[in-house]
Amino acid sequence: MPTPNAATWRDALKAGRAACIDAYLARPRANALLTGLTQLTDAVLRDIWRAHDVPARAALVAVGGYGRGEMYPQSDVDLLILLDDGLPEGELGRFETLIGLFWDVGLPIGHSVRRLSECLAESAGDITIQTNLLEARHLAGDPGLYERMRAGLAAQMDVIAFYQAKSLEQKARHGRHAEVALLLEPNLKESPGGLRDIQNIFWVCRAAGLTTRPGHHLGDLVRAEVMCEAEARALTADYRLLANMRIRLHLAINRREDRMLYEFQERVAAAMGISADGPRRASERLMQRYYRAARRISLANRLVLGELRNRLLPPTAPRVLPGTPGFRAVGNLLDVEEDQFARHPDSLLETFLVLTREHTLVGCTPRLLRALARGGRHINADFRRTPDNHARFLQLLREPYGVSGALKLMHQLGILGRYIPLFERITGQMQHDQFHIYPVDEHTLMVLRNLRRLALSEFAHEFPLAHRLMGACQRPDLLYLAALFHDIAKGRGGDHSSLGAIDARRFCLGHGLPREDADHVAWLVAEHLSLSQTAQKQDLSDPDVISAFAARCGDVKRLTSLYLLTLCDIRGTSPKVWNAWKEKLTRELYLAARHVLEQGSPVMDSVEEKKEQARAQLRLYGYPTGAEDTLWKRLDDVYFLRQDARDIGWQTRRLLPLLSRHNLIVSARLAPVGEGVEVLVYAPDEEALFARISAFFARLGYSILAARIHTTSDDHAIDTFYALDPEHPQIPYRDFLNYIEHELTADLAAHQPLGPIPQGRLERRLKAFPLEPEISLTRSDNRKDFVLTFCAGDRPGLLAQVARILTEHHASVLTARINTLGQRAEDVFVLESEALEKPGKRLALEKALLDGLRVTAGAGP
16 A cells, blocks of 8 residues: 555645534534544544654654643644654654654644653753643554653652642743733633633642543542532533634634734634624623633632642641631631531621731632632622621721732622622623723722722832822722722713712612712712813813812812822723823822812912012023013913913023024923923924924824913914823933934924824724724814814824824814823814814814824724
């Protein structure tokens, strides 16, 4: 019989894969596909091995995921070619053509060629190799050689050392993925709660001899009494979900990828038969299932590994905790009697109070964790109506230590969602608003953690004012309740702030809080966006803005609580959203509004007061009396009202020495807020000036945070821009400021026609979930100017594009407030234009802006 050639095996492999995948698509069973692909690969490899002239004292061994019997559509084929120690060196060359043939037939192999002694030596010194060989499976060749390797691996296995090494490895892996674990693009394998956490359970159990078969055989773990049947059934269902998601991902993109990137989520959801439901996208429903499964997998991993730890490293004898009947300490872990929650369901919440009060405890024993997870079924409507349970939950929020940790543990165990059913609805809820990077539940717990962090002295340097305010807060528990409820109505449709306020008030009154406290919490939930919107979208130099916001708050208690909640809420969305500029604006608004509430009027210096303060600065720099008049006589009162005295002094110092010799001046400094740059431009006024400067910063890769534009009496513009490099917010060197001054001066002096706007790369999240632009163009309160507000997906060059459109429609920018939230831009411009007096011109501008922003939303490579 003739030996098959590579083409024959390649065709057989291709046809077999197609048959397996077709069968899966007809009846989606993950295990059947993984097993089918594994068996197909086994058959092809065995045929090639048998048809090839290989030495007798060698074996072909499947390792890793392939050895485990889990061949995903884009998995590598992990192979070990095992050699007898006595095999002559000259025989090794015969394997090179074999390995080449594996590739030729279309097998994406990852291989190693080792002698038996090398395998055992490297396994003893490398936990990764030891784990890989733990799942070894004989394919072809010398079975005795393979069995000798298995015996050698078993003999050198130190179960305790292996357990400790895998625990540390898992902790390190979780740390590496801490920034993306429960974010919106999880890694199905590596993230906490991913497939790797399930594999880790079986690796350690197999090392301990609790299971001897490769793969995921949960029945073995049930028989070994490290998990119960209900836990095994739940873990099986969660494993199937993740396995199916990974299969669908591989099939959808036809390449090796384990991250559920934004651009793949809708495709995978559609492939799994998940459709949109009202305001919720199909991808949101899919990912919510994933996040909930990941949470349960993490808990199962924690329970099983904890149980194994107790078997391998027996704990110390329990000790009684005075005043806590039914509870005890085992080492530094809290433990409980077996039937504690069955006999006393009300002690479920008591567990978390004990954890916050006993400072020597760092966690719970596996028995207690399992009891809590099972005991959650006792939390029903009657449990939630019991006044004693109300008192325990509220007391937990009033504890001085451990509150955020206790609530996080309650959430991981499913108890928080059972006690507050509305919280369970937002568990795993996606947020495609272009700036949140956490699901709603994780964001909520992050906000609460941030509030707790403000009270700790070791973090006082981060936000000194907020730390002092938090320390003086007499009822921080009300703040924590507001944090728990501020986003609880997301995903329902409608205004989540208003809906959440109703939920918060009902919860507080139902828990016996005084109406005044319930109203305070509900008001915070209803208004939790108002401070940031006012600070970032309105002119804080306008006393009417400050007075109106202060009136909205009503008293200092509400204002202070709202400031603290706002700071922690913004910081809990994404590390990239919060910056020094937002901190400056929120702090300024808080202090100004507080002055109104305490003194009855805004703390607004008059024009003469600001001039005197600026003059005092000038004298410190050696400027004689009256030197400032050369510049100031060209400026009207509006300039002085909109500027801080320190900024007036700085601008005057930079312009005075050059004013008589230069018609165009550019000066830059590090922004006083601590991040970014402040750039002053003095130039002859022209219609396209704002557009030219915006285009310059776009080419530089900078985001403009704010701009003030003023025209002097001799038709010159004094424009101030605050700009930031989003990737490198702090610039430590002077040379770059010189570069800005030189290049921007040259750019403006050239008076070239406006060139192409740099497009840059559109963020993947924005490409996958584009924002429909929203625009509003209305008259300002003074009836002279126009206020333009728009919301659109952000990208490099966006502001330059808007500036160009405004120039083309003869609209001059008086002020610009740029608010960027992740990939979401919410900008406000005050415009001056005679053309906009005509409704048709306003309509034409709105249409041009919508068209331009839509192009932006759909552009990018």
